Amino acid sequence: xxxxxxxxxxxxxxxxxxxxxxxxxxxxxxxxxxxxxxxxxxxxxxxxxxxxxxxxxxxxxxxxxxxxxxxxxxxxxxxxxxxxxxxxxxxxxxxxxxxxxxxxxxxxxxxxxxxxxxxxxxxxxxxxxxxxxxxxxxxxxxxxxxxxxxxxxxxxxxxxxxxxxxxxxxxxxxxxxxxxxxxxxxxxxxxxxxxxxxxxxxxxxxxxxxxxxxxxxxxxxxxxxxxxxxxxxxxxxxxxxxxxxx
Amino acid sequence: xxxxxxxxxxxxxxxxxxxxxxxxxxxxxxxxxxxxxxxxxxxxxxxxxxxxxxxxxxxxxxxxxxxxxxxxxxxxxxxxxxxxxxxxxxxxxxxxxxxxxxxxxxxxxxxxxxxxxxxxxxxxxxxxxxxxxxxxxxxxxxxxxxxxxxxxxxxxxxxxxxxxxxxxxxxxxxxxxxxxxxxxxxxxxxxxxxxxxxxxxxxxxxxxxxxxxxxxxxxxxxxxxxxxxxxxxxxxxxxxxxxxxxxxxxxxxxxxxxxxxxxxxxxxxxxxxxxxxxxxxxxxxxxxxxxxxxxxxxxxxxxxxxxxxxxxxxxxxxxxxxxxxxxxxxxxxxxxxxxxxxxxxxxxxxxxxxxxxxxxxxxxxxxxxxxxxxxxxxxxxxxxxxxxxxxxxxxxxxxxxxxxxxxxxxxxxxxxxxxxxxxxxxxxxxxxxxxxxxxxxxxxxxxxxxxxxxxxxxxxxxxxxxxxxxxxxxxxxxxxxxx
Numbered sequence: 001x002x003x004x005x006x007x008x009x010x011x012x013x014x015x016x017x018x019x020x021x022x023x024x025x026x027x028x029x030x031x032x033x034x035x036x037x038x039x040x041x042x043x044x045x046x047x048x049x050x051x052x053x054x055x056x057x058x059x060x061x062x063x064x065x066x067x068x069x070x071x072x073x074x075x076x077x078x079x080x081x082x083x084x085x086x087x088x089x090x091x092x093x094x095x096x097x098x099x100x101x102x103x104x105x106x107x108x109x110x111x112x113x114x115x116x117x118x119x120x121x122x123x124x125x126x127x128x129x130x131x132x133x134x135x136x137x138x139x140x141x142x143x144x145x146x147x148x149x150x151x152x153x154x155x156x157x158x159x160x161x162x163x164x165x166x167x168x169x170x171x172x173x174x175x176x177x178x179x180x181x182x183x184x185x186x187x188x189x190x191x192x193x194x195x196x197x198x199x200x201x202x203x204x205x206x207x208x209x210x211x212x213x214x215x216x217x218x219x220x221x222x223x224x225x226x227x228x229x230x231x232x233x234x235x236x237x238x239x240x241x242x243x244x245x246x
Numbered sequence: 247x248x249x250x251x252x253x254x255x256x257x258x259x260x261x262x263x264x265x266x267x268x269x270x271x272x273x274x275x276x277x278x279x280x281x282x283x284x285x286x287x288x289x290x291x292x293x294x295x296x297x298x299x300x301x302x303x304x305x306x307x308x309x310x311x312x313x314x315x316x317x318x319x320x321x322x323x324x325x326x327x328x329x330x331x332x333x334x335x336x337x338x339x340x341x342x343x344x345x346x347x348x349x350x351x352x353x354x355x356x357x358x359x360x361x362x363x364x365x366x367x368x369x370x371x372x373x374x375x376x377x378x379x380x381x382x383x384x385x386x387x388x389x390x391x392x393x394x395x396x397x398x399x400x401x402x403x404x405x406x407x408x409x410x411x412x413x414x415x416x417x418x419x420x421x422x423x424x425x426x427x428x429x430x431x432x433x434x435x436x437x438x439x440x441x442x443x444x445x446x447x448x449x450x451x452x453x454x455x456x457x458x459x460x461x462x463x464x465x466x467x468x469x470x471x472x473x474x475x476x477x478x479x480x481x482x483x484x485x486x487x488x489x490x491x492x493x494x495x496x497x498x499x500x501x502x503x504x505x506x507x508x509x510x511x512x513x514x515x516x517x518x519x520x521x522x523x524x525x526x527x528x529x530x531x532x533x534x535x536x537x538x539x540x541x542x543x544x545x546x547x548x549x550x551x552x553x554x555x556x557x558x559x560x561x562x563x564x565x566x567x568x569x570x571x572x573x574x575x576x577x578x579x580x581x582x583x584x585x586x587x588x589x590x591x592x593x594x595x596x597x598x599x600x601x602x603x604x605x606x607x608x609x610x611x612x613x614x615x616x617x618x619x620x621x622x623x624x625x626x627x628x629x630x631x632x633x634x635x636x637x638x639x640x641x642x643x644x645x646x647x648x649x650x651x652x653x654x655x656x657x658x659x660x661x662x663x664x665x666x667x668x669x670x671x672x673x674x675x676x677x678x679x680x681x682x683x684x685x686x687x688x689x690x691x692x693x694x695x696x697x698x699x700x701x702x703x704x705x706x707x708x709x710x711x712x713x714x715x716x717x718x719x720x721x722x723x724x725x726x727x728x729x
Contacts, residue, residue: 049684077686085684089677093699102695103685110686144700145682159685 001025001063002198003167008059010047017043019223025167032209033202034234035220036242041087044220045171048200049074049083053150064166075148078110080166084156084173091143099123099143100162102109107163123183128161132188133173157188161176164192167201174208186211206238219245261726266521268329269356273334275465279328279567282306285434291351294438295410305423305433312427318590318620319651320559322532322681323427330364331465332435338378352383353379356459374458378438378469388487397453398443402470405441412443416474419569420503420540421440427440428534428561432501436470444479444510446671448706453709455484458476469500475510482513482709495523497560508543508570513551515708516564517716522557526612528585530558530586537564538594541602550593553716556703558587563621568633569604574606578604578704582697583616583648592653597630597663606637609701612648613724626663634664641671642700644724696722 003025010018017040028139035041047054048061049147050073061068064079065187071079091099105115116124129139134154146153153173161169170189174182189199189212203214207232209217217224217233227233254605276287286308289299314325320587336350357377374388378400392399398409406413423433440456458469475481492594498520514537523530533556539548550564566575577593613620624635641650652669674696675720680694698720710714 051680051681073680073683074686074688077684083684085681089675089681090679091678091696091699093702097684099695100685102687102691106691107687143720163685211432 002064004062005201006060006062008047009057010054011057012043012054015222016057017054018047021224023218023225024144025198027198030193030199030212030214030216031216031217031229032107032200032212032234033200033220033225034237034242036204036246040161040221040223041204041220042171045083045169045202048065048076048169049081050071068079073238075110077163078107080107082160082163082165082168084160084168085152086171086173086175088144088147088152088156090145090147091112092145094143094145096139096141097122098157100125103159104162112175127142127163129158131191132158132161133184134158138243149176150178153177153181154187157185161188161192164196167198167200168192169202171203172204173203174203174205182208182211206234209234222244250394251652254418265519267359269352272336275331276333278331280330280332280431280435284332288435288437291333291335292296292406294403294406296412297410298406298596301418301423302434304353305430306435309427309430309434310426312424312430314427314497317543318561318621319617319653320561320590322559322588322590323498325532327559332468333437334465336473340721346677357457359367363664372453373696374454376401378440378458380454384568392450392452395614396445397448397450398441398677398726400441402436402439402441402472404655405472408441409441409456412474413441416501416503416505417470417472420505420538421501421536425536428499429501429536432470432499432536435466436468436501439469439471439502440473440483441482442473442483443469443483444475446476447478448476449479450481452486453482457486466497466499469502471502471531472507473503473512473514475507475512475546477507478509478532480508482511482515484515484517484709484712486517486519498531498533498535498557499659500533500537502535502537502564504537504539504548504718506539506541506546506548506573506609509545511547511549512539512541512603513549514539514564515712516550516552516554517712517719518554518560518709519719520551522556522587523558523585527615527621530587533557533561533562534559535562537562538567539565539575540567541570541599543573543577544570544599545572547572547574547576549574549578549707551578551704552580552591553705553719554579554581554589554591554710555719555722557589560587560589563593565596566604567596567598568604570602570632571596572601573599573605574602577604577606577608577643578707578719579608579620579684580611580701580704580716581609581618581620582611582724582725583613583618585612585614585616587616589617590621592619593624594623595623595625595635597626597633597635600629600631602630602631602633603637604640606635607638607703608637609704610639610641610650611644611697611700611724612650613644615647617649617651619653621653623655623657625655626660627656628659630660630663632662632664633660635666636666637667637669639669640668640700642674643671644674644695644697690724694724697724698722 008021068111101121221228285302376386391510416660421429506512520531548566583589608620610618620639679692
């Protein structure tokens with residue numbers, strides 16, 4: 001099993017957020033999690049990435065034969081986990097290019113691969129950026145600083161395509177995007193998809209799933225997955241909302 | 247602050263200072279302590295003319311009546327001025343060596359270790375360097391090439407011998423010996439430092455640089471630097487400093503004077519990396535520095551950039567007196583304090599002429615149990631019509647046992663003055679750390695990256711050749727283990 005979440009219960013500040021959650025993802029699969037606000041979707045993403053604010057009450061997570069709880073944030077990232085943030089944070093004064101260069105090299109170091117040099121990295125970055133329709137001028141700016149909502153999301157996808165993760169988690173990447181930006185973002189995901197990597201797409205709206213075809217759709221309500229199935233579930237939600245699952 | 251952050255901070259505190267080695271070399275010193283004999287000894291060693299000795303002795307008699315300024319936010323035991331050596335030179339240094347063949351190979355090796363090669367074929371391209379070891383200047387590179395342009399770049403000792411007119415006219419003209427106790431002390435016992443004169447209309451084609459090294463034990467270093475930019479000239483100057491690791495505190499009391507005449511520009515950059523003491527606050531340099539620039543002529547400009555990472559105590563306020571109409575003063579500062587370091591640093595901008603402008607950008611980063619203070623004074627005198635100041639001070643706290651303080655004074659006697667002041671204090675942002683680590687950067691790398699980003703506005707003011715070095719130094723000051 002590629003990612004296996006078993007009986008996961010999590011709380012933050014005395015509030016139980018995830019309750020005995022189970023989820024299995026195999027290599028090459030695209031899973032979508034849909035659910036109303038406050039159902040715990042973003043908590044799940046952050047627990048997977050290793051954010052330290054949460055208390056794990058019960059359960060376990062296996063990722064590529066590792067006990068995920070044995071790895072800290074950067075080790076999980078280096079093992080191939082990528083989180084596209086819902087609200088990417090601004091880091092003033094830190095230029096995009098060296099930032100990503102360090103990121104890719106820390107991953108290569110863990111895999112005992114040779115570091116990628118400046119010139120080859122600059123080439124890689126340029127080609128990926130132009131694939132995603134990102135203006136080269138944007139690469140001279142500081143990480144997320146002064147970016148519009150759409151630019152931030154596009155930059156998340158650029159980072160994802162550079163780091164080429166085994167498991168990409170997209171946390172409400174579609175929120176706040178107009179149709180054009182949504183197309184660019186989803187194109188990026190579709191281009192990156194292979195039989196060897198997996199995606200976990202968290203979304204509130206069904207719209208995103210018009211562009212990315214998930215293999216499985218899960219409905220999350222009140223900290224648990226209450227229904228799983230194919231893309232027909234997304235259509236159900238589109239018609240009736242989350243009401244009937246609650 | 248979560249536990250992992252605190253753990254990482256703990257490892258930062260085990261600061262490793264890579265310039266902490268000692269050069270074993272026979273040296274020559276007078277007796278410990280400060281008195282007229284000590285001053286005569288120094289003056290004689292430097293083969294100085296009578297008038298210079300008189301000047302020193304006058305400063306000494308002023309110093310005897312003065313007390314150390316006490317207004318800073320620093321605490322340290324009383325300095326015992328009678329327990330310090332005021333001069334130390336490698337044996338046989340009565341005359342400055344003519345070329346490197348006369349220099350003890352141990353000294354050349356020392357500078358190689360510090361990354362400052364002196365040998366002809368290895369000198370840093372595009373940078374002329376004067377190296378000062380304890381109390382004497384060891385070598386000055388690229389001298390001949392500069393002479394062709396009429397530029398004088400030599401040790402202050404040599405300038406006293408060869409250019410007495412310039413010294414008599416300008417030495418002490420910006421920082422009078424009686425200004426305060428440290429300027430009086432320096433004027434009495436200064437040993438070496440650099441002298442620069444750029445003739446009218448000449449743009450100095452390379453960076454001029456001085457590298458100060460304290461080696462001997464219990465020895466004070468009293469650096470004196472004087473830079474004069476004649477009408478329409480330009481010079482960029484950089485100083486760097488290191489010292490061995492020792493358990494005792496050592497005193498460094500420097501005076502630096504800059505004079506920019508009409509349409510001239512001086513850019514002065516410092517990368518200060520004196521030994522900061524160990525993680526328990528033992529040892530380290532007491533750095534009491536007076537730096538002042540006079541924009542004497544119309545349209546002149548003086549710009550100070552400093553990266554302060556070393557010293558147990560830093561007391562330093564590079565200032566500009568904006569006398570010429572339309573003159574410009576700038577101050578860009580990064581001060582990082584870790585462990586038990588204390589820094590009280592900032593600037594003074596005195597607007598005298600019309601349309602004078604000043605800009606202050608200060609970035610303070612505090613870690614460990616350190617205290618970091620920005621202190622600034624911006625004043626507008628009566629005739630400073632339409633003068634402007636912009637001040638921005640930002641403080642970043644890493645950890646929860648350190649302190650950041652901002653003490654800005656503003657004094658305006660002219661109601662056409664425009665003053666803008668922005669200040670911020672923030673903790674290192676956990677969301678930024680999370681973001682960087684999710685991309686695979688270690689906690690240390692992430693902190694270093696964020697802090698370097700925080701300082702960027704200042705670091706980009708440094709000459710290209712040094713910006714990268716300074717960036718590395720910033721990372722080292724945070725990490726201690728890298729490099």
